[in-house]
Amino acid sequence: MKLPLRELHRAESSLARFLYELSDRHRAEHEVHHVARDLAEWSREHVRDLAEAGNRYGLSLRAGAPASSGPLAPARRKVSELTGRRPEPGLLLLADLRRLHRRTAGVSLDWELLAQGAQAVKDRDLLELAQRDHPQTLRQLKWSNAMLKTLSPQVLATLSA
Amino acid sequence: MADAITEPWGGRTPYGPGGDWPVRVDVQLADGVRAEDVDDWVPTAAVLHSNGDGLDIAVKDGRMVGVRGRADDRVNHGRLDPKDRFGWQAGASPDRLTMPLVREGGELVEATWDEAMSRVVGRSKELLDERGPGSLGFYTSGQLFAEEYYTLAAIGHGAIGTNHMDGNTRLCTATAAAALKESFGCDGQPASYTDVDHADVIALFGHNVAETQSVLWTRMLDRLAGPNPPALLCVDPRTTPVARAATVHLAPLPGTNVALMNGLLHEIIRNDQVDHDYIERHTVGYPELVRQVADATPESVADVCGVPPSKIREAARLLDGASRLLSTVLQGFYQSHQATAAAVQVNNLQLIRGMLGKPGAGVLQMNGQPTAQNTRECGADGDLTGFRNWANDEHVAELARLWNLDPLQIPHYAPPTHLMQMLRYAENGSIRFLWVSATNPAVSLPELARVRSILAQDRLFLVVQDVFRTETTELADVVLPAAMWGEKTGTFTNADRTVHFSGKAVEPPGEAKPDLDIFLDYARRMDFRDRDGNPFPSWNDPESAFEAWKAASAGRPCDYTGLTYAKLRATGGIQWPCNEEHPDGTERLYADGKFFAQPDYCESYGRDLLTGAPREPDEYRAMNPDGKAMIRPAEYLRPHEPPDEDHPFALITGRTLYHFHTRTKTARAPELHRAEPEVWVEMSEKDARAQGIDEGGLAEITTARGRVRARVRLRDIRDGVLFLPFHYGYWDTDGTPDRAANELTPTDWDPASKQPIFKTGAAAIRRAEP
Ligand code: SF4
Numbered sequence: 001m002k003l004p005l006r007e008l009h010r011a012e013s014s015l016a017r018f019l020y021e022l023s024d025r026h027r028a029e030h031e032v033h034h035v036a037r038d039l040a041e042w043s044r045e046h047v048r049d050l051a052e053a054g055n056r057y058g059l060s061l062r063a064g065a066p067a068s069s070g071p072l073a074p075a076r077r078k079v080s081e082l083t084g085r086r087p088e089p090g091l092l093l094l095a096d097l098r099r100l101h102r103r104t105a106g107v108s109l110d111w112e113l114l115a116q117g118a119q120a121v122k123d124r125d126l127l128e129l130a131q132r133d134h135p136q137t138l139r140q141l142k143w144s145n146a147m148l149k150t151l152s153p154q155v156l157a158t159l160s161a
Numbered sequence: 162m163a164d165a166i167t168e169p170w171g172g173r174t175p176y177g178p179g180g181d182w183p184v185r186v187d188v189q190l191a192d193g194v195r196a197e198d199v200d201d202w203v204p205t206a207a208v209l210h211s212n213g214d215g216l217d218i219a220v221k222d223g224r225m226v227g228v229r230g231r232a233d234d235r236v237n238h239g240r241l242d243p244k245d246r247f248g249w250q251a252g253a254s255p256d257r258l259t260m261p262l263v264r265e266g267g268e269l270v271e272a273t274w275d276e277a278m279s280r281v282v283g284r285s286k287e288l289l290d291e292r293g294p295g296s297l298g299f300y301t302s303g304q305l306f307a308e309e310y311y312t313l314a315a316i317g318h319g320a321i322g323t324n325h326m327d328g329n330t331r332l333c334t335a336t337a338a339a340a341l342k343e344s345f346g347c348d349g350q351p352a353s354y355t356d357v358d359h360a361d362v363i364a365l366f367g368h369n370v371a372e373t374q375s376v377l378w379t380r381m382l383d384r385l386a387g388p389n390p391p392a393l394l395c396v397d398p399r400t401t402p403v404a405r406a407a408t409v410h411l412a413p414l415p416g417t418n419v420a421l422m423n424g425l426l427h428e429i430i431r432n433d434q435v436d437h438d439y440i441e442r443h444t445v446g447y448p449e450l451v452r453q454v455a456d457a458t459p460e461s462v463a464d465v466c467g468v469p470p471s472k473i474r475e476a477a478r479l480l481d482g483a484s485r486l487l488s489t490v491l492q493g494f495y496q497s498h499q500a501t502a503a504a505v506q507v508n509n510l511q512l513i514r515g516m517l518g519k520p521g522a523g524v525l526q527m528n529g530q531p532t533a534q535n536t537r538e539c540g541a542d543g544d545l546t547g548f549r550n551w552a553n554d555e556h557v558a559e560l561a562r563l564w565n566l567d568p569l570q571i572p573h574y575a576p577p578t579h580l581m582q583m584l585r586y587a588e589n590g591s592i593r594f595l596w597v598s599a600t601n602p603a604v605s606l607p608e609l610a611r612v613r614s615i616l617a618q619d620r621l622f623l624v625v626q627d628v629f630r631t632e633t634t635e636l637a638d639v640v641l642p643a644a645m646w647g648e649k650t651g652t653f654t655n656a657d658r659t660v661h662f663s664g665k666a667v668e669p670p671g672e673a674k675p676d677l678d679i680f681l682d683y684a685r686r687m688d689f690r691d692r693d694g695n696p697f698p699s700w701n702d703p704e705s706a707f708e709a710w711k712a713a714s715a716g717r718p719c720d721y722t723g724l725t726y727a728k729l730r731a732t733g734g735i736q737w738p739c740n741e742e743h744p745d746g747t748e749r750l751y752a753d754g755k756f757f758a759q760p761d762y763c764e765s766y767g768r769d770l771l772t773g774a775p776r777e778p779d780e781y782r783a784m785n786p787d788g789k790a791m792i793r794p795a796e797y798l799r800p801h802e803p804p805d806e807d808h809p810f811a812l813i814t815g816r817t818l819y820h821f822h823t824r825t826k827t828a829r830a831p832e833l834h835r836a837e838p839e840v841w842v843e844m845s846e847k848d849a850r851a852q853g854i855d856e857g858g859l860a861e862i863t864t865a866r867g868r869v870r871a872r873v874r875l876r877d878i879r880d881g882v883l884f885l886p887f888h889y890g891y892w893d894t895d896g897t898p899d900r901a902a903n904e905l906t907p908t909d910w911d912p913a914s915k916q917p918i919f920k921t922g923a924a925a926i927r928r929a930e931p
Contacts, residue, residue: 029585030908034801035772041798087589139769146774150575153324157295158591 001117001126002057008110009050013065015107015140016043020069022096024076028084029093032147039143042136043107049129056125090155094148101144108137165189165243166836169818170371170379175387179359179520182380186239189246190219190227202229204730206653206661208304208646209244209821211334211528212236212374213655215733216245218647218666225249225647225667234733236354236659242375244821244833249647251829252667258629258642259671269640274672274682277639281596282686284622284638288594289321294572298325298583298592301541302599303333303530304822306651306663308706309676310532310539311713313598314546315698316680319564320689324572325592327580328542329600329822332917333529335579336495337656338537338544339914340504340526342765343793344512346758346785347548348537349718351750352487352523353736354657357381359521362483364394366507367418367493368527371402372818374656378402394479396421397493398813399843399884400877409476412879413466415811416498416800416921421473422506423797424462427454428477429513436515443754444512445785446792453794465797467879485521486514492529492815498921501913502770502795509792517790518752528656530822535654538719539710543577543915547717548757548764551576552778555761563713564698565691576775579915580606581908588615596624598676599643603632604823604890607906607917608866609898626679629825632890643676644669645826650703651677652729658736658747660721662729677703715740718750718757718764751790759788770795773912800921801909808864808923810848810883814902815920820888828893840900842871843884844926849875854928861929864922867904870929883924 019040026032047065054061069076083089111134118126165171165187174183188196202217215234219227228249230239261277262269288296299317301310310328317326330338338348345351357363357380371378384390385406395407396418404410413421429435430451440447459470459477466473480486488511494503508524516522528534540546549556551573561568578586584606586592595616606612616623616636625637628645648669654660669675674682684698691697700706704726714721714737723739723746735746750757757763766781768774770793785791804811819836820827827833842860854860856875861868862883869885878884887902894900905924910917 028588030581031773031910031912034909035912037801038771038798085588085590087591090589090591139772139774142769142774143772146772153572153574154295154578154586154591157293 001121001123002059004110004114004117005050005054005057005059006061008107008114009047009054009061011107011110012043012046012050015103016040016047017066017069018100018103019043020066020073021076022100024069024073025080025096026089026093027077027080028089032093035143039140042140046133046136049133053126053129087158094152094155097144097148101141101148104137104141104144108134108141111137165246166832169243169375170382171240173386174383176383177388178361180387182238182358182383184232184238186230186232187241187246188227188229189241194219194221194226199226201666203647203664203666204231205647205663206655206734207242207245208531209248209827210242210374211531211533211656212242212376213531213657213659213661213734214241214245214376215661216241218249220666223667225252231733236655236657236734237376240376240379243819244827247830247832248826250831251826252645252647254829256629257670257673258627258640259673261642261672262640264638269637277641278682278686280639281624281683284594285687292593294321294323295325296592297321297323297594298578298586300580300583300595300597300600300602301328301536303328303330303533303536304599305532305676306653307535307539307710308651308703309680310535310541311546311710312677312680312698312706314540315564316684316689318540318545318571319566320684320687320697322570322572324575325578325583325586326541326543327578327583328533328536329580329605330530330533330536330542331580331915332605334495334533335916336500336504336911336914337490337526337528339501340508343501343505343767343770344508344791345751345756346763346765346788346791347718348544348764349750349757350525350657351517352525352657353748354380355748356487356521356523357384359485360391360487361485361521362392362394362479362487364480364486364488365403366396366488366490367495367497368489368491369397369401369403369493369815370489373491373529373816374527375818392479394476398879398882409472409479411468411472411476413468414879415813415882416803417466417797418494418497418503419499419506419795420457420462420465420797421468422503423454423457424459424466424473425477425480426450426506426509427457428459428474429481429510430454432477432481434481435513439515439754440513444790444792446794447513450509450513450792450794453796480510480514483514483516486511486516487521487523487525489525489527491527493920495916496919498800498918499795499798500911500916500918505770505793505795509794512790512792518749518754523749525656531655532653534656534658538654538714543579544764545577547713548719549717550764550766552766552775553761565693566697567692581910581915581917584612584615587618587621590620593620594622596626597633598626601631601633601823601825601890603636604901604903607903607919608908609901609903610867611908626676628673630892631823631825632892641679642671642673643679644673649675649677652707654737659734660724660729660737661734662726664730677706756788756790758785758790760786763788767791768913770913771798802907802921802923804881804923808925810881810924810926812862812864812883812885812905812922812924813920814885814887814906817886817888820886822888823890824888840869840871840886840889840902841874842926843874843876843878845878845880846875847880849873852926852928854926859929859931860926862905862924862926864905864924866907868899869902869904870899883926887919
């Protein structure tokens with residue numbers, strides 16, 4: 001189980017980071033900004049859970065996931081504020097949400113694999129962990145889908161005007 | 162007679178459980194006018210709050226000269242609140258808008274209706290040609306009539322085909338609607354005000370009823386003064402009049418309502434005070450709730466909420482022991498962090514205790530504005546007409562048949578755009594035309610500096626339709642003078658589904674026109690047509706608009722088909738649904754445990770309470786195939802802007818007894834203006850001492866967004882919390898932007914209901930020099 005644990009730990013950490021990046025890059029889109037941060041918290045908890053589970057398999061995974069988008073965060077926010085009056089960031093937002101959706105889908109798949117593996121090796125704790133955390137990944141996945149669906153008509157219709 | 166300003170709830174008329182609330186007819190006439198001098202009494206109801214008090218306007222020599230409560234009205238049994246008593250005078254103020262205004266060389270100048278409307282129509286047509294319907298948006302009110310909202314919805318969603326339409330009920334009531342949809346599949350208040358007569362426990366969640374619906378509070382006070390009074394539970398960080406009358410008062414830290422509710426639900430489930438039979442037969446989702454609140458022990462949530470565990474247990478015992486439990490909810494939940502999730506937990510409480518549909522057992526997800534319910538049911542606020550489900554193609558097709566339009570003409574690719582998103586579209590330039598009716602966003606929306614900068618843009622064509630010049634009209638390209646309440650005819654519906662007729666008592670001043678006439682005039686000038694080439698909308702006056710709305714409501718939960726103008730004029734209000742089956746209206750919804758939640762019928766498939774992502778139709782069908790009530794758990798999330806070193810206080814804002822919606826009307830009634838002419842800030846004595854601030858002293862309150870200067874009132878309020886009333890703007894000041902509470906509030910909203918969060922922000926306060 002080391003492999004899927006390590007892989008999922010990596011994917012969740014990078015998802016958390018990407019959510020913060022998205023949040024900062026789209027500071028002017030308030031719902032995206034705030035909800036992305038809330039969702040990043042979930043991934044950070046998942047990382048903590050996975051690090052703990054990893055211990056039992058002799059893996060030393062980091063328990064702390066990024067809590068921000070890194071040293072570029074202020075710059076990202078500034079750019080978002082400066083371009084907040086222009087339509088182009090709309091396209092960038094759609095592109096970012098698409099990327100987020102695909103990444104989250106990857107994480108979701110990895111959770112599924114982990115759950116399958118846990119059943120195979122009869123690790124009840126690990127299975128419970130997957131059952132607890134995976135639904136939040138699915139909610140993250142639905143969110144990016146919903147935001148894309150809601151925001152795209154306006155972006156696409158105005159840019160073609 | 163008691164002074165209505167100093168004794169706003171008047172004298173007591175006590176009564177016992179199951180009794181009839183005694184009638185007490187309040188009358189207020191202008192100085193020197195006696196009841197026998199009045200030429201005519203014109204029936205209407207209150208429009209300065211959501212209670213829906215039935216009243217008559219006194220008319221003498223063609224002028225309004227007073228008001229009188231209606232003894233036969235089911236809502237107030239004759240009583241009037243202070244705003245009802247004095248607010249009517251606003252209509253006669255000399256500064257009414259009497260002519261259209263258009264912007265010329267940067268200034269607003271008087272114009273003819275032809276000139277003003279040709280600008281509005283010209284810009285609409287240009288934009289429709291060049292950029293399509295998505296470049297037009299409509300932002301309306303919670304103070305117009307059903308006929309007007311229905312017409313606006315038909316024009317916006319139908320004739321123009323834009324998805325961008327909302328009401329200012331978004332600030333007020335969006336969460337009430339969202340919470341009802343999440344739990345019951347559809348909007349519509351389950352309970353009735355008469356439940357106050359029967360309840361043995363009344364729990365008020367963030368609902369300062371004494372100030373927001375003072376006549377309803379009078380009803381509660383009369384129960385408290387009678388035999389076998391109900392026990393009250395109050396959840397509010399301030400020690401309000403409700404808190405003072407309560408058996409148990411919980412004062413959670415702002416932004417922690419969900420944690421508190423989970424703690425209460427945990428206790429009730431642990432004590433096994435749940436109605437297993439009701440849960441089994443009428444609900445889905447209970448096991449998830451049990452799982453969600455399993456760890457929410459009073460100890461574990463106590464620190465989060467700042468409420469001692471013993472108090473949480475005490476409150477839970479009160480709820481546990483109730484045999485007729487009435488819960489009410491308002492802005493303390495709706496305008497706070499995790500608004501919908503928190504409001505839904507109150508529905509969960511009622512459902513697991515089986516407290517629904519019988520006298521005294523119910524939930525009232527209250528409204529803030531008087532006609533908010535109509536904005537929602539008519540489809541002018543981000544819902545589709547007649548509580549139709551935008552995600553159900555058959556509902557959209559039905560609407561298209563009703564309007565005789567192509568279904569593709571009615572946007573339904575995503576939920577109707579909510580106000581805060583519309584503002585964002587205006588900010589990035591994709592909305593270029595915004596028509597604002599009967600509301601004042603330049604004072605009522607969060608982060609005012611941003612709102613001003615959006616509305617003032619050159620590229621945005623702003624139309625404002627109102628009765629006075631406001632902070633918002635000053636940013637407009639065209640201003641349209643509207644008639645107000647008492648100067649036009651229509652109907653409206655209060656928070657407990659009571660529909661009232663509102664008659665025309667006097668003529669509007671100058672060239673001001675009823676909002677309905679303005680919308681229809683626009684439609685005719687735009688030459689909107691249906692599929693057969695007939696003018697659309699097809700109606701042309703209040704009564705024909707009402708008949709059209711009735712047809713649109715037929716078969717839907719808000720069925721008006723049993724109502725007529727004549728019937729409404731003759732009675733003290735009737736609760737919908739009112740149809741052949743229920744000719745006298747319906748007191749309580751869901752009495753038989755049957756809900757409007759069937760997959761093919763429901764208004765909404767729901768959303769994720771935390772992310773706001775809409776649920777897919779298939780998912781809904783799988784989860785709730787039989788249309789039961791839905792128990793929906795939610796986890797607590799930390800607030801987005803907790804107090805920190807620079808901003809150590811939690812800031813909450815809110816309403817007050819004497820004012821309403823940015824004071825455009827209430828400040829023009831001398832008694833109401835004098836009662837509270839200036840903004841103030843409330844804080845605890847301990848905090849004030851630590852900051853070196855005195856009662857009555859001037860203070861400066863700042864957040865990351867701006868500053869406000871206000872006089873300090875030392876009050877019984879949680880330490881670490883500041884309260885600012887949010888009705889004060891700038892039209893009666895020198896214009897320095899340091900008075901409106903919304904200079905301070907953040908741009909953030911609940912993802913599920915899209916209601917802005919006015920009650921969870923971080924602020925600093927210090928003494929200011931005058
Ligand atoms: S001022 Fe009051 S009634 Fe008006 S929108 Fe705001 S909360 Fe609602």
